[in-house]
Amino acid sequence: MTIAVPAFDRARVLVVGDLMLDRYWHGETSRISPEAPVPVVHVGPAEERPGGAANVALNLAALGARPLLLGLTGDDEAADTLERLLTPAGVSCRFARLPTHPTVTKLRVLSRHQQLIRLDFERGFAPADAARIAHDLSDCLDEVDVVVLSDYGKGTLAASRELIALARSQGKAVVVDPKGSDFGRYRGASVITPNRKEFEAVVGRCADDAELVARGSALIERELLDALLVTRSEEGMTLLRRDEPPLDLPTQAREVFDVTGAGDTVVAVLAGALACGQPWPQATALANLAAGLVVGKLGTATVSVPELRRALFAHEENAFGAVTEARLLEAVAEARAHGERVVMTNGCFDILHAGHVDYLAQARRLGDRLIVAVNTDDSVRRLKGDARPVNALEHRMAVLAGLAAVDWVVPFDEDTPERLICAVGPDVLVKGGDYRPEDIAGYGCVTAAGGEVRTIDFRYDCSTSRIIDAILRARGEDA
Template sequence: QTLSQHDVVILSDYGKGTLASVQQLIGEAKKAGKKVLIDPKGSDFKKYRGATLITPNWSEFQAVVGDCNSDEDVVTRGLALLVELELEALLVTRGEKGMTLLQPNEAPIHMPTQAQEVFDVTGAGDTVISTLAAGLAAGSSFSEATVLANQAAGLVVAKLGTATISQQELKATLHTLDDMPKGFVTADELDVAITTARVNGEKIVLTNGCFDILHPGHVRYLQQAKDLGDRLVILVNDDASVGRLKGPERPINPLETRAEMLSALACVDWVCAFTEDSPREHICRILPDVLVKGGDYKRIEDIEGHDCVAVAGGATYVLDYVDGCSTTNLIKNIRDTESKR
């Protein structure tokens, strides 16, 4: 009778023995068609098998799956745990690193923390699971409810002691999500923008490169890339990275100029710089729906990050370049012209 009056069941395990019959509770709730959300405790998660979603914190998650040294580890081990426990979703709360939402056959969603200041984390887990429950009960998807929970947690940890947040506080915070950053953005801004796009069902396309001197070949390539999805992300090598890859005389144009030119293209949504020689780490963090590279790659297996994208259910494509259009050729032609003067 009690179950019939509610849409979602929350089981918060504090390790005190109250949830000794947790499997029976899960069974009764599922039989009644109710979602079961569990805030787990301890290193034995098998007792939560069949729940709708569990929300382990970082230490609880690693105690079960082992140490995770990268987002790729979190995704791989989290998906294995999700399958083993027959869950519909798994939400790992990761402190200052935000949250990671995993669902079967869906791209992982990494949400950066929304906390501007942290005064007290007491009750943050309760805030997360209760906000999730409210969102799901109202008809939100897992990703939409997680956005709400992430915002709520960011508000509550900024308060002293065990605190709550009001509906008005949460609404005011959510209004900022309508102002998605565009153009040249930081890695954190990009994560927020991509998360918001995915919550709205948009398909993310990603490519990377130096883009030193923008030419028609680049433009046509990027237009083709955008046609493969809804949002186009460009990871662009910073100046130090270009110098290591192309030689001491490169780049011709500094990062800010290259980013401004790329951002001005109608087909480009976000440009984000990276300093490493390889973009793999960033590709494996973002996990785009589509990864794209230009025609100088003959095999998809040679494209950095293709394996991470494939594991997450995404696709990798090689697009043809425009014959005769290349930055190297442009620089050579300019130098040849100068030498003839």
């Protein structure tokens, strides 16, 4: 299965659900209170982050999407803070403010990265309060392709079945992050995404994978779902669909620091990928990758497109070495997102020798990543005659890819690599020999973009032509 990071700026997603403000107070503890057997925390830095459905929307915005966000809040300072945090991030907030209720707020007190206590400020919303959400949702459906219902059991989604039916009647996919033991409330959704504990609270304990699949498939039929995605912590995820084999994905987490908000990230990436037209397996695999990243962060957090790309490359065998032009452009974008300086050079590299190795090592020291563009066999023949190349393109690329100095090797078929160089836009363009920088193919577009064009001296005691001549002389043939 090929996984790619889509252009999330095309994702039109509406998030509806329970809005929360997560607050974090950090401080040192060095003594126990004389008033009670509890630690005394000297409060220092404080943080505020959107939580619940707001964190789903923030995750989408972090990917480059422009989500709409509907939900119930109080008419208070916490709601103002939520808007202040979300709007600059690219979230369009359409809160239904109720003066009779506080905005749901969770305050966590931490010391040395350990949570000491959590204080919740909330009063559940009544069904009558939630009724206005259906009207607001109806007004937004023409603007989106996918609807997310993020249920934290605070009352905003009391009419969830009505919301699902309304969205599906307009041809919108509905992704649900469920809460509670009544999944009938989500009948007709495109997919629900319970964790294993939530899933087994509804269908009963599953002794093995076969039982999980059987009970999950029965749930799909009973609740008229298109799919079911069960997140399984250290065991990864399982995607079940009608008339399709189960898809089991192992966890991608390298370390687990905090699972807070991981479900929000899964739902956001899944919904965003579906909105971009990705098939279920690819969208799920991308969500699984994102979950592995976010659990390595403290508190409710998000992942970015560069982080996804870097993780994707880290898990792919063809992340480096010989690549296509399309893959190279993705790799360069990912490298730039992490502040890496990209160097590029080109040549035939027909018979690799010590001069080439020295030249490429020098080029690599000019930046963090080195691209070597290699003439195809036809291109070499046009430049050097029918007797060349000695080594076929795939062999030349394989040898170059094995050098420690080289990150990516990419072929080009033109007589010069100018088009490819301009597409890549390296920070440094390098050529060997006696070229003047302004005569090097790609000079104009590289310098226009603020890059450098450099030359490096060759070792003139090494050359492919000399090696060929020496071989022919040894065989008694005319060079």
